[in-house]
Amino acid sequence: MLDIKVLRQDMAGVREKLSKRNEDISALDHVEELDTQRRELIQQTEELKSRRNTVSQEISEMKKEKKDASDVIAEMKKVSAEIKKLDEELREIEEKLDYALLTIPNIPHEDVPVGEDEEDNVEIRAWGEKPSFSFEKKAHWDLVTELDIADFERASKVTGSRFVFYKGLGARLERALINFMMDTHQDRHGYTEVLPPYMVNRDSMTGTGQLPKFEEDAFQIQEEDYFLIPTAEVPVTNMHRDEILTNEDLPKAYTAYSACFRSEAGSAGRDTRGLIRQHQFNKVELVRFTKPEDSYAELETLTSHAETILQELGLPYRVLNMCTGDLGFTAAKKYDIEVWLPSYEDYKEISSCSNFESFQARRANIRFKREAKSKTEFVHTLNGSGLAVGRTVAAIIENYQQEDGSVAVPDVLQPYMGGRTHIGRD
RNA sequence: GGAGAGCUGUCCGAGUGGUCGAAGGAGCACGAUUGGAAAUCGUGUGUGCGGUCAACGCCGUACCGAGGGUUCGAAUCCCUCGCUCUCCGCCA
Numbered sequence: 001m002l003d004i005k006v007l008r009q010d011m012a013g014v015r016e017k018l019s020k021r022n023e024d025i026s027a028l029d030h031v032e033e034l035d036t037q038r039r040e041l042i043q044q045t046e047e048l049k050s051r052r053n054t055v056s057q058e059i060s061e062m063k064k065e066k067k068d069a070s071d072v073i074a075e076m077k078k079v080s081a082e083i084k085k086l087d088e089e090l091r092e093i094e095e096k097l098d099y100a101l102l103t104i105p106n107i108p109h110e111d112v113p114v115g116e117d118e119e120d121n122v123e124i125r126a127w128g129e130k131p132s133f134s135f136e137k138k139a140h141w142d143l144v145t146e147l148d149i150a151d152f153e154r155a156s157k158v159t160g161s162r163f164v165f166y167k168g169l170g171a172r173l174e175r176a177l178i179n180f181m182m183d184t185h186q187d188r189h190g191y192t193e194v195l196p197p198y199m200v201n202r203d204s205m206t207g208t209g210q211l212p213k214f215e216e217d218a219f220q221i222q223e224e225d226y227f228l229i230p231t232a233e234v235p236v237t238n239m240h241r242d243e244i245l246t247n248e249d250l251p252k253a254y255t256a257y258s259a260c261f262r263s264e265a266g267s268a269g270r271d272t273r274g275l276i277r278q279h280q281f282n283k284v285e286l287v288r289f290t291k292p293e294d295s296y297a298e299l300e301t302l303t304s305h306a307e308t309i310l311q312e313l314g315l316p317y318r319v320l321n322m323c324t325g326d327l328g329f330t331a332a333k334k335y336d337i338e339v340w341l342p343s344y345e346d347y348k349e350i351s352s353c354s355n356f357e358s359f360q361a362r363r364a365n366i367r368f369k370r371e372a373k374s375k376t377e378f379v380h381t382l383n384g385s386g387l388a389v390g391r392t393v394a395a396i397i398e399n400y401q402q403e404d405g406s407v408a409v410p411d412v413l414q415p416y417m418g419g420r421t422h423i424g425r426d
Numbered sequence: 427g428g429a430g431a432g433c434u435g436u437c438c439g440a441g442u443g444g445u446c447g448a449a450g451g452a453g454c455a456c457g458a459u460u461g462g463a464a465a466u467c468g469u470g471u472g473u474g475c476g477g478u479c480a481a482c483g484c485c486g487u488a489c490c491g492a493g494g495g496u497u498c499g500a501a502u503c504c505c506u507c508g509c510u511c512u513c514c515g516c517c518a
Contacts, residue, residue, distance in 0.1 A: 042476050046487045053487090056499040060444045069498080076498040189434095244473085372455060377471080 001101050001362040007031055017107050020114050020324040028098040034097040041093060045086040052079050097222030102206065103213050106359040108324045109296075109333040121336070122323065127307070128316030130200060130317075130340050131399050139343035140397040141274035144170060146405060147424045150275070161277040162264065164390075169423045172207055173396070173409075176416030177389050178257050181284040181309055185386055189305045191255035191286060195315040196235035204238040207364030209330035216265045219279075219350075228261035232285035233383045238364055240289060244376055245368040251298060252289040254387065257282065275390040276348065282389035284351075288382040289366065295355050295380035296333070303335050303353040306386045310350070313410045315395050316340040318347055332357040337387075339395045350391045353384030 011032060050132045055076055062069040113122045144150035147182035148165045149170025155163040166174050185191040191394040205211040205227050210218060211266055219228040229235055236256050245252070260283050271277035286305060290298045303319065322334040322389040338347030358378035359366070406424035409417050 039476065042487085046476065049488085050486060052498075056444070059498055063444085073498045080498070372471080 001359060002104055002107065003358075003362065004031070004035060004097075008035060013276070014107060017228075018105060021105055021107065021327060022117065023329060025104060026263075027103045029310040030100050034093055034100065037089065038093045038097055038125075041090040045083055047080055048083045048086070052083065052253075055079075068259065075287055102211075105329045106332050106356065108327055109355070111321070112327060112333050113321060113323045113336070114145040117323075117327045118326045120323040121320040121326055124321050124335070125320045126316070126318035127311060128314065128340070130316050131342065133342070133401075135403040137290065137342050137398070138401060139274065140341075140394040142396050143405070143407065144275075145399055147407070149173070149423060158278075162277065164275060164278060169417070169420070172417060173322065173393055173413070173423065174389055176413050177392050177396075178282060178284060179416050180256060180312075180413055181386055181389070182257055183272060184309060184312070185255040185284070185286060185305060188370060189253075189255075189308070191253045193231075193396045194236055194239075194254045194256040196229070196232050196239075196256050196258055198229050198235075198261075199224075200229055200234050200238065201226055204234055204241065205362075207238045207241050208360050209236045209363065210234065213329065217263055219263055228312055229258060230262045231260050231283060231385075232256040232258035233287060236285065237360060237366075237381055237383065238288045240366045240379075241364040243366060245289070245366070245379065247368065247370050250289060250291050250368055250379065251294065254284050254287045258285065259283075273395045274285070274343075278390060284386050284389065286384050286386040289379045290382065291368070292358065292377065292380050295357060295382060298380075299333065299335070299355040299382055300352065302335070302382055302384050305336055306353060306384050309387050309392075310320040310337065310339060312412045313392070313396065315392075317350070328354075330354070330356050330359055332359065335384075339391065340399065341395060342398045342401075348391065348395075349388075350395065351385035351387050354382060356381045356383075 001016070003277055007028075011028070015028055018028070055072060059069045059076070062072070113120060115121065138146075141152070141177075145152070147168065147170070149168050151165040151167055152163075155165045158165075182193060187194045199221060199311055202211060202225055203283075205218065207331060210227075215255070218230055221227070227234075235258075236254050239254075259280055261280050264277060264279060267277060275281075287300055288298050288302055302373045307317070307319070315324060317337055320336045320338065322331070322336055334354040336349050337351040337353070339350040340346075341348045357380050360381045361378040366379050366381065368379050369376055396410065396413075397407050400410065402408060402422070404425070406422045408422055409420055414421060
């Protein structure tokens with residue numbers, strides 16, 4: 001959510017910046033008028049309330065002195081009715097204004113390259129050697145089926161399409177990766193481990209920006225008005241919703257493993273094979289709460305933490321600075337990390353690291369005070385995948401495949417795999 | 427799922443219709459005292475919104491779990507919901 005005061009002061013400037021995004025910003029059109037109406041109504045209603053408070057006091061005095069107050073009471077009755085009417089109007093205006101503000105995307109940071117779509121994202125760096133195979137390489141969906149470490153058919157029988165059973169060393173690999181990632185972030189990168197709820201309420205989804213615009217992307221528990229989390233970002237960021245943190249609290253850094261649930265509405269036909277796009281997948285998430293002046297340095301730090309995992313696993317990747325057209329709704333700046341997938345002969349997103357500045361903090365009302373008597377300020381929030389586990393499995397399977405159909409286990413994972421060096425070799 | 431109790435400021439806790447943003451205490455901050463500290467004393471100590479100001483600030487308004495209602499006036503009375511605790515049931 002943007003600051004209404006900024007919109008008041010520089011509507012044209014904000015409109016200019018937002019127009020470079022690939023987002024609907026028509027809500028901007030109504031903001032000025034609604035804001036003006038709102039302030040006029042507030043002044044009217046507060047003036048009446050002030051009067052009512054004064055006169056109510058006088059009525060109290062009169063009653064004590066046994067004077068007749070019926071005339072004044074009758075008059076106040078009208079005033080109260082008027083207040084009620086104006087308050088109702090105000091409530092409607094504020095509802096519209098809030099909705100408009102909640103549907104306006106974040107302002108891109110000045111470092112963000114201007115561009116239309118994913119073609120215009122800018123590669124910042126690339127790491128690692130892409131493997132070359134002296135044999136015919138296979139896609140991970142064929143390898144996992146041949147190795148009998150994942151079962152897509154039975155998952156679609158039991159649930160539906162875009163679900164999977166991991167089996168045997170496949171399940172073990174998934175679990176090993178989760179543990180390796182969590183251990184690394186907690187022990188080496190200084191994050192506090194959190195295991196969050198997998199369902200959240202509507203306020204939480206609104207706080208991080210999934211709602212109100214993207215309700216169709218989420219799975220909903222209708223009876224409770226709960227949502228299955230699309231990422232641990234939602235519960236973890238909302239942990240501090242409606243809180244005022246102290247100077248010493250910041251920065252806060254959490255890492256959380258969770259299953260993630262996405263309806264993938266609008267993605268029909270994309271990545272239909274394999275582990276790349278599932279309705280349920282595992283992810284290790286990094287979340288940071290920082291002071292405004294630190295957030296861009298912390299974005300670099302957070303991104304490097306995600307990169308560490310890929311480097312330790314020996315998976316080639318590149319880092320992209322996402323352009324204005326591909327930034328998404330909530331981010332002010334975003335790096336995507338893409339891992340090399342031999343079957344795609346291309347890089348595929350495996351992590352997305354964003355600085356939201358105060359966009360989420362304003363929605364979720366997460367503030368801090370520099371000193372006891374300082375004014376409250378909004379914190380900056382950041383998050384990134386560290387990493388998407390299913391896609392990491394796919395990348396390992398494909399990049400580490402051997403001529404005999406087995407898959408080598410990266411060195412750092414072997415302790416987590418009971419010392420095994422290969423999947424598919426006895 | 428059933429029955430009961432509760433939800434007040436950073437914390438504890440008083441307050442059952444008007445003078446209550448809210449007693450009292452603790453904590454915290456600043457000041458006094460001290461060689462220094464403890465103790466003591468004094469002062470201060472929430473948030474949002476609107477207006478005003480160059481600014482410190484000032485004025486108004488709202489907030490006692492959330493939302494509605496009654497009333498000239500609600501922390502206080504009524505209704506709905508949420509959460510916490512206790513007991514019963516069920517359950518991993």
